Amino acid sequence: MSAQTSPAEKGLNPGLLCQESYTCSGTDEAVFECDECCSLQCLRCEEELHRQERLRNHERIRLKAGHVPYCDPCKGPNGHSPGVKQRAVVRCQTCKINLCLECQKRTHSGGNKRRHPVTVYHVTKVQELLEEEGMDEETKRKKMTEKVVSFLLVDENEEIQVTNEEDFIRKLDCKPDQHLKVVSIFGNTGDGKSHTLNHTFFYGREVFKTSPAQESCTVGVWAAYDPVHKVAVIDTEGLLGATVNLSQRTRLLLKVLAISDLVIYRTHADRLHNDLFKFLGDASEAYLKHFTKELKATTARCGLDVPLSTLGPAVIIFHETVHTQLLGSDHPSEVPEKLIQDRFRKLGRFPEAFSSIHYKGTRTYNPPTDFSGLRRALEQQLENNTTRSPRHPGVIFKALKALSDRFSGEIPDDQMAHSSFFPDEYFTCSSLCLSCGAGCKNSMNHGKEGVPHEAKSRCRYSHQYDNRVFTCKACYERGNEVSVVPKTAASTDSPWMGLAKYAWSGYVIECPNCGVVYRSRQYWFGNQDPVDTVVRTEIVHVWPGTDGFLKDNNNAAQRLLDGMNFMAQSVSELSLGPTKAVTSWLTDQIAPAYWRPNSQILSCNKCATSFKDNDTKHHCRACGEGFCDGCSSKTRPVPERGWGPAPVRVCDNCYEARNSQLDVTEAQGDDEGGTLIARKVGEAVQNTLGAVVTAIDIPLGLVKDAARPAYWVPDHEILHCHSCRKEFSVKLSKHHCRACGQGFCDECSHDRRAVPSRGWDHPVRVCFNCNKKPAGTSVSVVTGKRPLC
Numbered sequence: 001m002s003a004q005t006s007p008a009e010k011g012l013n014p015g016l017l018c019q020e021s022y023t024c025s026g027t028d029e030a031v032f033e034c035d036e037c038c039s040l041q042c043l044r045c046e047e048e049l050h051r052q053e054r055l056r057n058h059e060r061i062r063l064k065a066g067h068v069p070y071c072d073p074c075k076g077p078n079g080h081s082p083g084v085k086q087r088a089v090v091r092c093q094t095c096k097i098n099l100c101l102e103c104q105k106r107t108h109s110g111g112n113k114r115r116h117p118v119t120v121y122h123v124t125k126v127q128e129l130l131e132e133e134g135m136d137e138e139t140k141r142k143k144m145t146e147k148v149v150s151f152l153l154v155d156e157n158e159e160i161q162v163t164n165e166e167d168f169i170r171k172l173d174c175k176p177d178q179h180l181k182v183v184s185i186f187g188n189t190g191d192g193k194s195h196t197l198n199h200t201f202f203y204g205r206e207v208f209k210t211s212p213a214q215e216s217c218t219v220g221v222w223a224a225y226d227p228v229h230k231v232a233v234i235d236t237e238g239l240l241g242a243t244v245n246l247s248q249r250t251r252l253l254l255k256v257l258a259i260s261d262l263v264i265y266r267t268h269a270d271r272l273h274n275d276l277f278k279f280l281g282d283a284s285e286a287y288l289k290h291f292t293k294e295l296k297a298t299t300a301r302c303g304l305d306v307p308l309s310t311l312g313p314a315v316i317i318f319h320e321t322v323h324t325q326l327l328g329s330d331h332p333s334e335v336p337e338k339l340i341q342d343r344f345r346k347l348g349r350f351p352e353a354f355s356s357i358h359y360k361g362t363r364t365y366n367p368p369t370d371f372s373g374l375r376r377a378l379e380q381q382l383e384n385n386t387t388r389s390p391r392h393p394g395v396i397f398k399a400l401k402a403l404s405d406r407f408s409g410e411i412p413d414d415q416m417a418h419s420s421f422f423p424d425e426y427f428t429c430s431s432l433c434l435s436c437g438a439g440c441k442n443s444m445n446h447g448k449e450g451v452p453h454e455a456k457s458r459c460r461y462s463h464q465y466d467n468r469v470f471t472c473k474a475c476y477e478r479g480n481e482v483s484v485v486p487k488t489a490a491s492t493d494s495p496w497m498g499l500a501k502y503a504w505s506g507y508v509i510e511c512p513n514c515g516v517v518y519r520s521r522q523y524w525f526g527n528q529d530p531v532d533t534v535v536r537t538e539i540v541h542v543w544p545g546t547d548g549f550l551k552d553n554n555n556a557a558q559r560l561l562d563g564m565n566f567m568a569q570s571v572s573e574l575s576l577g578p579t580k581a582v583t584s585w586l587t588d589q590i591a592p593a594y595w596r597p598n599s600q601i602l603s604c605n606k607c608a609t610s611f612k613d614n615d616t617k618h619h620c621r622a623c624g625e626g627f628c629d630g631c632s633s634k635t636r637p638v639p640e641r642g643w644g645p646a647p648v649r650v651c652d653n654c655y656e657a658r659n660s661q662l663d664v665t666e667a668q669g670d671d672e673g674g675t676l677i678a679r680k681v682g683e684a685v686q687n688t689l690g691a692v693v694t695a696i697d698i699p700l701g702l703v704k705d706a707a708r709p710a711y712w713v714p715d716h717e718i719l720h721c722h723s724c725r726k727e728f729s730v731k732l733s734k735h736h737c738r739a740c741g742q743g744f745c746d747e748c749s750h751d752r753r754a755v756p757s758r759g760w761d762h763p764v765r766v767c768f769n770c771n772k773k774p775a776g777t778s779v780s781v782v783t784g785k786r787p788l789c
Contacts, residue, residue, distance in 0.1 A: 016067065018042035019096060022049055032060045038072045038097065068121050071100035073107065090118040141228045145202045148173070150209075150224040153234070153400075158252050160404055161220075168397040172225040172232060179390035180225075181382055182232045184256050184313075186279070187266035189216050189238025192369075196266050196318065199371045200378065201226045201233050208235045221256055229382055232396060234260065239279065255403045257283055258291045259396055260313045261388040262381050263354075264374075267317070270324040274347060277340075280315065280357075281349020287312050288353045290428075290443060291403065312353035313388065314381050318374050319361040326361035336361070355387040407444050429453065433541040435462040440543070453543040465542045470535040472511040484509050484517070484535060485757065509535060592641070594624040601626030606651060622654035711741040711758070718743030723767060739770035 016030040019039040028042035034050075036058040041049065049055055074086045088098035092108065094116040099108065108114060151171045152161045162168045169176050183201075185193045194208035194217065201207075207224050211217035222235045236256055237249055257263055267276060317340065319327060328336040336359035344351055351357060360377045362370050429440035431453055438455040440446075446453075461467060475482040486507045509518040509530055517534040531537050601617050603610045605625040611617055618632045619625070621643055634655040635647035718734050720727050722742040728734045734743045739755045744767050751771040752763040 016040055016063065018045050019091070020045040020049065031063055033063060033067070033069055034058050034060045040069060069098045071103050072097040073103045074100055088121060090120050093117045093119060142203045144227045145205060145207075148202060148205070148207050148224055148226070150207050150222045150235070152220055153223040154221040154252060154255075154404070156220045156237070156249060156252075158248050158255075158404060158408055160401065162397070165394045165397050169393050172223065172393055174225045174227070174230075174393060176394065177392060178230065180230055180232050180393055180396070181261040181388065181390050182234060182259055182396060183262045183264065183378065183382075184234040184236060184260040185264040185266055186236055186253060186257070187238060187268075188240045188275070191238065191266050191268040192320075193238060193266050194218055194235050196264070196369075196371065196374070197233055197235055199369070200375050201229065201231075207233075221252065229379065230390070231262075231382065232393065239275070251407060254283055254286055254291070255400065255407065257313065258287060258403060259399045262378065263313045263315045264378075265315060265317045266320075268320050270321050272317075272319065272327065272340075272343070276317070277343050277347050277349055280351050280354070281344060281347065284312065284349075284351040284353035290407070292353075312355060314356045314358070314384075315351075315354050316358045316360055316374070316377055316381065319359065320369055321361065321363050322365075326363055327359055356381075405445065431543055431545075433459060433543060435465050435467050435542045436460045438541065453541065455541050459539050459541045461539050462542070467540055467542050469538050469540050470509065470530070471538065472514060472517065473534055473536050474514050474517070475511060476536055480513070482511055482513060484511050486520075486530075487756075487761070592624070594641075595619050596624055596626055598626070604628040604631055606631040606653065618649060620651035620654055621648040622650045625651065627651050709741070709758075712736050713741055713743055715743075721745040721748055723748040723769070735765055737767040737770055738764040739766045739773075742767065 018024050018026055018028045018030050018041055020026075020037070020041050022041075023044040024042050028044065030040035031043045032041045032046045033039075034041060034046070037049065037055070040063070041060075046060065050058060050060070069088050069091075071086045071088045086100035086102070089101045090104055091098045092113075095113070099118075104118075108116060108118075154160050162171060174180065185197055187193050192210075194210045197208050198204060198206055198210070202224075208222055209217050216238055218235055218237050220237060224233050224235075225231075226233050234256055236253055239253075265276060265280065267273070326336075327339055328334060331339065337357060340357060340359055358377060358381070360374050362373055364370070429442050429444055429446060431440045432438065433455060436457070436459045438457050438459065440453045441456050442451055442454055459467060470484045470486070472482045472484050486509050507520045508516050510516050518530045520530075596619070598617055601611065604627050606627055607630070609628055611628075616629060617626045618629060620627060620632055621638045621641060632649055632651045634650055634652060636650055636655055636658055637643070637645050637647055638650065639645060713736070715734065718728065721734075721744050722737075723744055724747070726732060726745050728743075728745070732745055735746060735749050736742070737744055737749055738758060738760050749765055749767045751766050751768065753766050753771055754761055754763055755766065755770075
């Protein structure tokens with residue numbers, strides 16, 4: 001029983017000293033009262049005394065502030081009134097007993113005891129306790145509710161009016177560790193909801209405002225704490241009342257219903273209207289559809305050990321009539337609850353979310369209304385903890401806050417389906433697909449949790465948004481769904497090599513698992529559509545604010561401009577290295593089978609002069625070996641190799657042996673026919689490839705907009721840096737982020753990383769924000785190079 005006294009408990013009763021003097025000599029403050037020892041005891045005396053075997057099982061209580069002990073003769077075995085305990089008025093220091101006024105007169109009014117020193121207890125506190133003990137139960141309850149006041153919990157705009165958990169507990173005026181239930185009331189405006197709560201819980205005191213005026217006296221949601229039943233009582237704005245924000249008010253009612261343990265639906269109609277059943281039925285459906293998941297998430301997120309959504313609240317329909325009989329009066333064999341369930345079924349409503357529905361009616365022949373039956377029904381339901389148990393006030397606030405954060409924001413009236421009290425539009429995301437107009441089916445503010453938009457129906461293709469996505473067919477057949485994007489070049493190609501391949505072989509489709517699975521111009525003719533061969537097509541929704549569909553095919557021109565700008569800016573790379581590399585690769589791709597590959601030609605086959613990076617390698621059309629320009633300057637027809645009657649380049653040795661015929665079989669010539677045709681076309685391409693160098697002389701500003709990818713913001717629309725808001729001028733250049741397409745100054749976009757989803761497989765310019773975003777593939781950051789514009 002004994003325990004250490006916390007510093008907060010010291011000084012609770014400074015006038016009460018230890019009455020034992022066993023350890024402390026009577027100088028310490030009393031902390032415990034032991035009925036069997038008939039004394040107040042300090043912490044040390046209580047601990048030492050009750051270590052003894054014969055005293056160990058004594059009943060002790062810890063003293064509270066303002067404690068007044070009972071009279072010892074009254075509660076002892078020889079008391080004058082057995083079973084009746086009176087509060088002590090004084091303590092005799094000599095006899096060491098507490099005495100009420102009657103016992104003091106009887107035992108200490110004469111003789112030597114009259115001179116015994118006494119300690120007088122706090123007179124005001126004694127009087128209060130005596131008055132309280134003389135009250136009946138009803139009077140005590142009224143006294144407990146005398147200081148209760150209500151406060152605005154949520155306003156008509158769904159804004160919570162308490163700042164945090166502590167503020168909520170302070171305004172409720174209850175203890176933080178107090179376990180409570182929540183009782184709320186609903187009904188039409190003017191049916192006396194506030195009046196009902198005042199008389200049911202607060203004995204007629206106007207805790208919740210009432211008014212005889214036509215305007216509604218309750219706007220928003222108000223709350224108060226009932227210390228008798230230990231419940232948080234919530235008053236709501238009436239249905240069918242005049243309000244500007246009808247949709248938001250209706251949604252607010254369901255939030256209150258979701259945190260309630262017991263709901264009173266108050267109706268003053270002589271007959272139960274369909275609106276009552278539709279409201280409860282729609283509320284049940286919306287609770288199960290939208291709120292159950294969020295309440296469970298709140299339980300997990302806040303680490304609560306109290307399930308918030310095992311079942312919805314219990315409902316009591318309080319029906320007051322004047323001229324008509326109560327429900328079930330003309331059917332004595334049927335209980336009212338069964339008749340209510342029948343009405344729900346006839347209207348096609350199923351209140352499955354509520355743990356129970358009860359009917360309590362009263363017929364008022366002459367005012368005032370009798371609320372005693374409703375009070376008894378409420379007390380019976382509050383005692384039932386099988387489905388909804390009491391919880392700390394902090395848990396109640398967290399649940400309301402979670403629902404308010406999730407389901408908030410304006411509701412456009414033109415999208416409302418007013419056939420229901422709680423349409424899905426009140427609780428679901430308001431975003432619409434730009435392609436098909438379908439709405440998102442997820443809850444409001446789902447983006448905060450990283451959940452993407454989803455729709456119930458499939459989308460339709462829109463040429464404006466090109467909302468097709470491709471997935472690798474081979475991976476799909478193996479059970480994986482891997483998205484692929486048509487790109488200018490494969491990720492393994494360097495920028496220049498990739499550009500050359502794009503010019504020659506067209507765009508590629510590359511799978512992270514399978515590699516390059518398709519080239520649009522892989523063959524001279526007969527190229528099949530990728531949808532028929534290597535990819536699957538899916539039409540997906542286009543949501544506002546998203547990046548759209550990451551198709552590449554349109555950034556080849558910008559890649560060319562980037563390359564030319566890079567060449568012009570880097571002096572060390574103004575040589576013909578890139579052009580030679582492209583020419584060399586292109587030559588190998590379309591060379592006849594008898595030609596030696598450029599990569600294997602390190603020196604002239606005749607004079608053995610080593611080739612440098614910028615030296616031109618020439619192939620003899622007759623023998624296919626590599627030579628320098630001096631050793632292959634002669635020309636002659638080589639019809640035996642399929643070059644026709646026109647003179648072509650040959651080496652000196654083949655020119656001198658012009659009369660000797662090479663041993664070439666007819667079959668070999670047929671086999672090389674296709675490659676020779678390719679080579680003839682290729683030489684024309686090589687001649688035009690030199691135009692890349694001269695393109696540097698063209699002002700890039702004239703062709704930038706023509707080369708701009710579709711997702712880039714046009715230059716003429718970019719007036720300020722998208723990040724720092726600096727205004728662009730002649731001295732401050734504008735740059736595009738290759739990821740988001742917005743315009744930035746150099747300081748806000750000097751980072752480099754690959755953007756595979758946009759077709760940039762090599763490090764390119766990105767802004768700070770895009771560089772911070774996680775990427776599906778490894779991110780390459782390049783520093784120390786002059787930026788590309």
